[in-house]
Amino acid sequence: MPVANGSRVPRVGIVGAGQLARMTVQTAIPLAVQVRLLAASADDSAAQVCRHVAVAQPTDFPALAAFAAGCDVLTFDHELVEARHLRDLERAGRVLRPSAETMAIAQNKARQFALWRKAGLPSPEKRAVSSAEEIVAFGDEHGWPVIVKAAQGGYDGRGVWVVPDARAAAELWLQALDRGLSLLVEQRVAIEHEIAVVLARRPGGETVVYPVVKTVQRDGICHELHVPAPIDPTLAAEAERIARAVAEAMKVVGILAVEMFVSEGRVLINEIATRPHNSGHFSLGGALTSQFENHLRAVLDWPLGRIDLLAPAVVTRNVLALSAGTNLHAGITAALAIPGVMVHLYGKQPRPGRKVGHVTALGDDLDDARERATRAVEALGGIIWERGAEREEAHP
Ligand SMILES: Nc1ncnc2c1ncn2[C@@H]1O[C@H](COP(=O)(O)OP(=O)(O)OP(=O)(O)O)[C@@H](O)[C@H]1O
């Protein structure tokens, strides 16, 4: 059911005001949808470009409840609202899309895995642990090194550790205790490709699925998207099947991104997000309807837009600042002079390794698009990972 009755401007509340919300605001304009933001800070990326901004932490329930009361539907640009608060909002009659139940799963990698297991979906073996000994037992059983992850709150590789042996497991355990993290241990798999499937789903189940994306990750951070992914069509079909099954199992409304590994000829789920996602950035300018617009349409229960690519190949490269002194605008004219390149800057203060924007290039093939996207990142002063530029410290 559409959440607004059609007689007035629909008000979509987004909890969080990062670049995902900023690009959602951008796509709300032609639909005359009023986006309202709950921003942690008045200078957040999306708060800079939106008229209706409330400032509060996502953990501040009274502020969240007051914010929700002024919106027809509430959606999210991160996973930081506590699940019990989301349930309380629903009990108070607020419309959450995705729902509190879906968000509770999306927030926690252990809950995600429990669902994949129940639904018969493939993912590297993993287990929630409550002692260093349990990490060691898992490593002895499944082989070393193992991957240890924070069950909740990790992003851009923060909260992911490669653990080579029992001694490292003991050290990590102590650090995690200090930080109050709950951990899971995961089998390290051999990765041929990292891929992602982004889809949009309406409350009644209508779904559109974007072409499979190959992602290039370094140090747990996504640097590039290549679309369509240059992989065997059988694997691409399997990836799409898995993503659709995840969407049904989680009763997703809005965008779902499923990060996957191609490993030894199989497709395995890594993790998912139930909101617009970095893996879908190519769609803004690279596809007929962007993930941001389709997220809005889905949460309003409006017809979804077509996802066809606008060129045979689309490549997106993230712009990660080289240093705090990186001046993105010094290079913008050079970047824009490259044909077929679109620049998206997030209005974020550069810091070494911080994701401050992305560029998308349309091309006749992936090499062609990638070459132009790379030149644009270079012009803007971003890190080109393959040239050995080291990020000093990453703070997204
Ligand atoms: N089981 C695994 N085996 C091998 N490599 C892995 C495994 N799990 C994760 N990785 C590597 O670590 C990266 C980050 O892992 P993951 O996506 O779980 O973390 P994250 O910090 O939540 O990332 P995001 O920024 O996408 O939210 C993956 O993209 C992959 O390169």
Ligand SMILES: [Mg+2]
């Ligand atoms: Mg990830």
